Amino acid sequence: MRHFSRNPPGSTLDARNWSRADVLVLNVTYEALCEIPAERAVVLISVGAAETVADREPPFPIRSQHVEIRLPQTIRLLRYVYVQHSVLVTDSSRATFAGVFRRDRNRCGYCAEPVATTIDHVLPRSRGGPNTWANLVACCVPCNQRKADRTPEEAGMPLLWEPKAPRHIEKAQRQIWRDLAAV
Known part of the structure; x- marks a missing residue:
C-alpha cells in the first residue's frame, strides 16, 4: 500500500489541520484498505460504521457539544468491504x-x-x-x-509443483497482524 501523507511525520496537529491528518482504514478482517482524512474517520466512528484500533500519539481529542473522540491513527470498519485486489507481481515478473x-x-x-x-x-x-x-x-x-x-x-524429472509468483497480499496481512499485536 502506498502512503501519501498530507501531514509529514512529526508535524504537530492543531484545530486548523487535524482534519487533514491521515488515518489507516482496516477491513473487518484487519486487512489494510486505504488511508483517509481524519475528518472522515471521525465521522465513520461517530455514526457507528467503524471503531478505533489505535489512537494517535500524543492524544488529540476531537470535541463537539456532546461527544469527545480521540483522534485515531487506525480504524476498523464494522462491516466487510469487498475489494478486488490487483496483482502487482505476476508469474512473468522478474524473480530474485x-x-x-x-x-x-x-x-x-x-x-x-x-x-x-x-x-x-x-x-x-x-x-x-x-x-x-x-x-x-x-x-x-x-x-x-x-x-x-x-x-x-x-x-525425465517432473516438477513436484508449478512455480508461481508469491502472494504478497498474505505477506502484507502478516505484517498488519504483527503491528496490531504490538499495540
Whole structure:
C-alpha cells in the first residue's frame, strides 16, 4: 500500500489541520484498505460504521457539544468491504533468487528434499529461459546437475509443483497482524 501523507511525520496537529491528518482504514478482517482524512474517520466512528484500533500519539481529542473522540491513527470498519485486489507481481515478473528460496521453503522442486542450495531454470537459460517466478525453482545440487541443460521432460524429472509468483497480499496481512499485536 502506498502512503501519501498530507501531514509529514512529526508535524504537530492543531484545530486548523487535524482534519487533514491521515488515518489507516482496516477491513473487518484487519486487512489494510486505504488511508483517509481524519475528518472522515471521525465521522465513520461517530455514526457507528467503524471503531478505533489505535489512537494517535500524543492524544488529540476531537470535541463537539456532546461527544469527545480521540483522534485515531487506525480504524476498523464494522462491516466487510469487498475489494478486488490487483496483482502487482505476476508469474512473468522478474524473480530474485532469495525470493525463490523463500517461496519454495528451500525444498528442491524435483525431489522435495529440504536442502535446496541452487536455483534451476525450468526452461534453461541457454534456450532463452527468463529469470521469472514461473521459470525458477529451488533445487538441490544433485538434481540440478542431473537435469543439466535440459527441460524437466527431456531429463525425465517432473516438477513436484508449478512455480508461481508469491502472494504478497498474505505477506502484507502478516505484517498488519504483527503491528496490531504490538499495540
